[in-house]
Amino acid sequence: MIITIITFIIVFGILVLVHEFGHYYFAKRAGILVREFSIGMGPKVWWRRSNGTTYTIRILPLGGYVRLAGTDEDEDELRPGTPVTLQTNEEGKVTLINASEKETLLEGIPLRIVDSDLEDKLIISGYENDDEETVKTYPVDHDATIVERDGTEVRIAPKDVQFQSASLPARMMTNFAGPMNNFILSLLVFIILGFTLSGIPTNSNVLGGVTKDSVAAKAGLVSGDKITRVATTKVSTWNDISQAISPNPGKKLAVTYQRDGKTYHTTVTPKATKQGSQTVGMIGIREEEKFDPVARINYGWRQFITAGTLIFAVLGHMITHGFSLNDLGGPVAIYAGTSQATSLGINGILAFLAMLSINLGIVNLIPIPALDGGKLLLNIVEGIIRRPIPEKVEGILNLAGFAILMILMVLVTYNDIQRYFIH
Template sequence: MLVTIIAFILIFGILVLVHEYGHYYFAKRAGVLVREFSIGMGPKIWWQQRHGTTYTIRLLPVGGYVRLAGMDEDADQLRPGMPVTLQLNDAQAVTLINTSDQPLRYPGIPVRVVDFDLVDGLWLEGYENDDETQVKRYAVDHDALLIERDGTQVRIAPRDVRFNSASLPHRMMINFAGAMNNFILALVLFIGLGFLMPKVPINTNQLGGVAKHSPAQVVGLQAGDKITAVGKQQVKNWDQLTTTIAQTKDAQTTITYRRHGQLKRQAVKLKAVKQNGQRQYQLGIYQAQSSKFADRMQYGWQMFARAGTLIFTALGQMMHGFSLNDLGGPVAIYATTSQATHFGFLGVVSFLAMLSINLGIMNLLPIPALDGGKLLLNIVEAIIRRPIPAKFEGIVNLVGVVFLLILMLLVTFNDIQRYLM
């Protein structure tokens, strides 16, 4: 169980780190301030600030996020009437606003906020030392820090470093980068699997071997034979070969193959088996394997393509009949992680690769609040050639967040029933 827990935390951590780093990297390149980069959710257990970004690790290893300036409107948490503590520099500009109860290393000025503008005007007004006879205005430094109520220290978000101040192409790239990183991670992991395995199966119509007492052995097929046709159906690779054999309508068929340059034809009776309630046929052959560099690279790419195709196929099937069993949340991922650990390191790597490409594709679905929903709004903005009203965008994203929260609760409850009861 301990191995499963460690693997689960590592898998979730890697997925989140890679996904969020995509948003982070392209936001930085576009001049957008990344106020916080968090791994995990809930109460923070560690934080450090570097180059304007606060890096945090939070208690619950079930997600993470980046907070981009201008996309966390309520993050400043300032309100008229709120008591804060200010620190000033030599030019009497505010360099730190403390909204929490935690004591500061250096003494500050107690102020009760009356009004403020931390976006354009960069000022704050309030009653100093609760002296309500005079409202005092303070200039706020462009790079001033703000300590939030939970003690998290972040930069303020002036207009020029906010997300919506970036160009449309930059914003689209920021929104797409998380999923892109997941695809890159999946491809790298699949290629890595190809080099970690002693040999990799190659997608060829050449046989790697035949099973004992199988139809293939009965008719004299050998390793190295190249099957070119099953019945009248031409086959050029292993995928076509196995699919054609499995879906053959009659057990009695003919196999055309090439051995030492000579083309031969042999009648054969296939073995009938039942899979998923359907009758399929088997010839009893093994796939050829290779240790060549090019074949290992090709194996990684083919596994990546197959995983993507499998996920899109599953999404298509969901359109015809949706069930909560088609989705899985943290509980399902934990249960599958437990199964993957039984196959050792390679099993965990393979599962991580599948999960990464799955996360990338799911995030690109055109659902509000997901990256795909944000990209859809970007495309609409490009078509109408003007910014989408912030109020409308906020409502759309709020609807998406509510939908996703409800869906997550339903999926989690369903997963608990499936895996823990």
């Protein structure tokens, strides 16, 4: 169980880190201030500030986020009446605003706020030392920081470094970058899996090997032979061969094959073999494999496409056949899946990580407000109407989308607990 928990935290952490780094990297490139990059949720356990961004690790390893200037609501920290402590530079500009009771500025200026504008005018006004006869106004440095109530120090968010100040293409790329990174991670992990395999199945109709003294060997088949027909069925792939032989244990089958450009005929009687509760026919042949790097990379690409196709098929089924909570899975389902993947070793964990990553990327692109797909949809609408969507409208849509997601998360989590832990 401990190994499963550790694996779950690592897998979930990698998914979140890669996703959020996509948003972070392209926001930075666009000149958007990333106020905080957090791994985990809840109370912080560690933080450090560098190059204008505060990096935090929080206690719950479930999720993470980047706070982009102009997309968070931190002005509530400085409502009128809020007591703060100011730190100023030699020019008299405020360089730090302490709004936390957890941190103390020994040489700070105590101020009870009357008004503040940290976006345009960059000023803060209030009663110094609780002297309510005089309102003092201080200019605020463009790169000043604020210590929030939980003790985290982040940059203020002037208008010129806010998300909406970036160009529309830059904002769209920032929104898309999270899912894009998940796709890249998934593809890379599938390729890595290709390099862990002893050989890459080609799914061709060429025999990669024939077991000694097997049915196939006694029928004259050897490695390199190309099977073109089994009984009355033409075959061109390994799947075709398997589907022609497996359902016929004990039945005599005619086989046509090619060797050195010549066509030959023989017969085989598949040996009845138990596989679980089924009896299948086997003749002792192995699929052809390739071992070169190109084949391994192609294997990763094929697995990536197959995984994506499967996820789209599931989403399409949900749309056409009705929605069910059993079609969805939250952190509890991921934990249960992690347990199964861990039992399969490192390859099982890698395959699980790759599937989760592409799943996360695709689901995040669903055009629901509060998801990256919803944000991209609003960007597209903005490009069509050639003007920004009103902040109130966007705020209401995002709030509604967030509420729907939270309700859905609670229902999915409850359903997952019922499915996996309550019998």
